[in-house]
Amino acid sequence: MAKPDSNSKPRLAAGCRWADPNGAERMLLYPEGAIKLRGPGRDILERCDGRRTVQQIIDELHDQYRVANPARIADEVATFLEQLHKKRVVDL
Amino acid sequence: MVPTPLALIAELTHRCPLHCVYCSNPLELQKTAMELETGDWIRVFREAANLGMLHVHLTGGEPLSRPDLTELITGARSAGLYTNLITSGIGLSENRLAALIDAGLEHIQLSFQGSQAASADQIAGTRSHAHKVQLAALIKQRKIAFTMNVVVHRQNLDRLAEIISLAEELGAERLEIANVQYYGWALRNRDSLLPTREQVDKSQAIVTAAQQRLQGRMRIDFVAPDYYARYPKACMGGWGQRLMLIDPAGQALPCHAAGVIPGMNFDNVRQHRLEWIWNESNAFQKFRGESWMPEPCRSCDRRIEDFGGCRCQAFLLAGDAAATDPVCSLAPSHAVVDDALMQVNVPLPLPASTIRQNSWIYRQNPK
Numbered sequence: 223m224a225k226p227d228s229n230s231k232p233r234l235a236a237g238c239r240w241a242d243p244n245g246a247e248r249m250l251l252y253p254e255g256a257i258k259l260r261g262p263g264r265d266i267l268e269r270c271d272g273r274r275t276v277q278q279i280i281d282e283l284h285d286q287y288r289v290a291n292p293a294r295i296a297d298e299v300a301t302f303l304e305q306l307h308k309k310r311v312v313d314l
Numbered sequence: 315m316v317p318t319p320l321a322l323i324a325e326l327t328h329r330c331p332l333h334c335v336y337c338s339n340p341l342e343l344q345k346t347a348m349e350l351e352t353g354d355w356i357r358v359f360r361e362a363a364n365l366g367m368l369h370v371h372l373t374g375g376e377p378l379s380r381p382d383l384t385e386l387i388t389g390a391r392s393a394g395l396y397t398n399l400i401t402s403g404i405g406l407s408e409n410r411l412a413a414l415i416d417a418g419l420e421h422i423q424l425s426f427q428g429s430q431a432a433s434a435d436q437i438a439g440t441r442s443h444a445h446k447v448q449l450a451a452l453i454k455q456r457k458i459a460f461t462m463n464v465v466v467h468r469q470n471l472d473r474l475a476e477i478i479s480l481a482e483e484l485g486a487e488r489l490e491i492a493n494v495q496y497y498g499w500a501l502r503n504r505d506s507l508l509p510t511r512e513q514v515d516k517s518q519a520i521v522t523a524a525q526q527r528l529q530g531r532m533r534i535d536f537v538a539p540d541y542y543a544r545y546p547k548a549c550m551g552g553w554g555q556r557l558m559l560i561d562p563a564g565q566a567l568p569c570h571a572a573g574v575i576p577g578m579n580f581d582n583v584r585q586h587r588l589e590w591i592w593n594e595s596n597a598f599q600k601f602r603g604e605s606w607m608p609e610p611c612r613s614c615d616r617r618i619e620d621f622g623g624c625r626c627q628a629f630l631l632a633g634d635a636a637a638t639d640p641v642c643s644l645a646p647s648h649a650v651v652d653d654a655l656m657q658v659n660v661p662l663p664l665p666a667s668t669i670r671q672n673s674w675i676y677r678q679n680p681k
Contacts, residue, residue: 235459235487236457236458236459236460236487237420237421237458237459237460237487238459239396239420241368241394241396243366243368243394246366249368251368251369251396252459253398253420253421253423253459253461253488254369254398254461254488254535256320256368256369256396307530308529308530308533309533310487310488310532310533314530
């Protein structure tokens with residue numbers, strides 16, 4: 223499967239939403255399941271708002287994490303978005 | 315430690331305009347007069363969310379048969395539950411669909427009985443296929459997650475590629491292809507439903523190819539036919555581990571079919587809180603964990619993956635709910651499954667033209 227276009231604006235797919243149960247970790251609910259997310263995964267998905275482009279998400283993650291190798295962040299964001307797209311959690 | 319449940323299956327009613335020959339409802343259907351009131355259900359939804367459950371699956375029977383469905387969806391959403399409707403679509407007009415979505419419905423799982431009206435309507439025991447096709451188009455116009463669900467068996471597996479094409483045409487985001495599970499009504503119709511080995515092998519190849527081809531467009535979930543598997547399914551993710559089902563009269567069950575197991579007593583949400591039923595009731599503790607397990611399960615490495623399979627199937631096929639699921643190739647009772655498969659897979663001694671028509675036992679409606 224092709225990598226997401228850096229200009230596309232990912233958003234949560236229909237039927238996917240965040241849940242903030244009392245005292246528990248933030249979760250993403252989708253039709254037949256839920257994912258608990260923390261760290262970079264959550265940082266990426268929270269930016270999938272249909273306004274930011276893939277490139278903007280990569281840039282923001284880069285500013286936030288400041289790792290030595292920026293290409294790695296781009297790769298990881300792309301792979302993560304692809305996986306969620308396959309699960310039908312994110313529209314690209 | 316008692317696990318946190320994930321989802322509530324709410325069988326709102328056993329009334330249904332369809333009469334599917336493999337219906338997962340019990341043979342003994344709950345009467346209309348016994349159904350829980352609106353307020354009971356809304357209290358149950360709040361208790362479910364407080365217990366940590368995330369999803370509610372509103373099902374039946376046909377949940378649209380409840381005139382208070384919109385209120386129930388409002389109640390489920392304000393409790394914080396993710397709200398899914400499992401429906402045949404019969405009874406859903408454009409206006410009612412809009413009202414359900416406005417009330418907070420998040421996902422519709424629409425059932426189909428096949429790819430073509432004549433054969434699908436025969437399985438449903440009523441004309442319904444054409445309406446479902448029209449309804450799918452209305453659902454697609456709304457911003458709501460849409461899953462198409464098709465139960466597959468010997469009569470429609472040869473048209474699996476066509477079923478997948480229909481789901482693509484209708485624009486489903488998910489397609490659930492579920493092989494019949496043989497309890498209640500389906501077990502009574504097993505001789506006409508059980509697929510052949512050739513069908514099973516072909517269908518698995520078709521599904522795998524379609525999953526590849528449709529990646530990112532349509533997700534295909536496949537429920538394998540457990541009679542042909544080497545090991546049993548992890549039924550309900552384990553007894554009393556993830557799911558609780560409330561029947562129309564308020565009885566809390568660990569699974570759809572548990573009512574068939576003799577000597578079980580299912581507590582009712584009219585008398586008890588969900589938290590007590592989940593944590594303390596005999597029914598939910600009966601086969602929870604591993605202490606009930608016989609050999610070969612007790613010393614089997616797979617016991618943490620499949621939990622010994624399905625308790626109801628063990629009772630129905632081996633006469634003992636605490637036996638290893640007979641579909642397991644290691645089960646002492648496995649011969650009963652082999653016998654059933656042999657009858658389907660031997661070459662027919664008669665020319666096809668002389669085979670009698672299937673004599674279906676259709677699901678009834680409750681009084």
